[in-house]
Amino acid sequence: MIGKEKQKELLRLAAEAREHSYAPYSHYRVGAALLTKNGAIYQGCNIENASFTPTICAERNAFFKAIFDGIRTFEAIAVIGSGELPAYPCGVCRQVMAEFCDDDFLIITSNADGSEVVAETLEQMLPHRFGPKDLL
Ligand code: THU
Numbered sequence: 001m002i003g004k005e006k007q008k009e010l011l012r013l014a015a016e017a018r019e020h021s022y023a024p025y026s027h028y029r030v031g032a033a034l035l036t037k038n039g040a041i042y043q044g045c046n047i048e049n050a051s052f053t054p055t056i057c058a059e060r061n062a063f064f065k066a067i068f069d070g071i072r073t074f075e076a077i078a079v080i081g082s083g084e085l086p087a088y089p090c091g092v093c094r095q096v097m098a099e100f101c102d103d104d105f106l107i108i109t110s111n112a113d114g115s116e117v118v119a120e121t122l123e124q125m126l127p128h129r130f131g132p133k134d135l136l
Contacts, residue, residue, distance in 0.1 A: 002035065002076050007108050007119060010035060010078035015114070017043035017058065018080055024048060029082045032058035034066060037073035042066040059093040063100070076106035086111050086118045094126040 002010075010033045018031025023046055030046040044062030048055045056064075059079060066074070077097075081087025086109040089097070097105060103123035110117045122129075 002106060010076060010108060011080060011110055011114060013041055013043055014078040014080040017045050021045040022047045030058035030087055032062040032077055032079045034062040034077045035075045036066060036071050037075050057090060057093050059089050060096050063096055072100060074101050074105060076108065078108040080110045082112050084111055086116050097122050098126055098129040098131045
């Protein structure tokens, strides 16, 4: 499990990533910073679309960049939104995490100004999940 300092660094990088957000419809800007098991960090932001459904969340943006690079093992992700409440990952992003991450994968979420931070494992956020174990 990563320590508080590493969690802070990931949150700082998530806030930096949020600057890249394209969210002209919801105006809800999200940034993510994904830590791989080998210590690399991938940033992602939400990218919206006038047709709405092609919109991608910050978390999946970060995961797909890493997966394209051949990385398959992950340690933690920090997510920062634009509201007063911590930006918990949506169900679709949790399911993508379920594909690649272990029970103890750490999800750190923060509200817009970083005054409220929550850290929970994937097991806590998506118990009884359907995943590779069910098919492989
Ligand atoms: N969004 C994320 O980037 N991550 C989440 O886990 C929840 C939602 C984005 C998608 C959309 O651009 C905006 O937030 C409002 O739903």
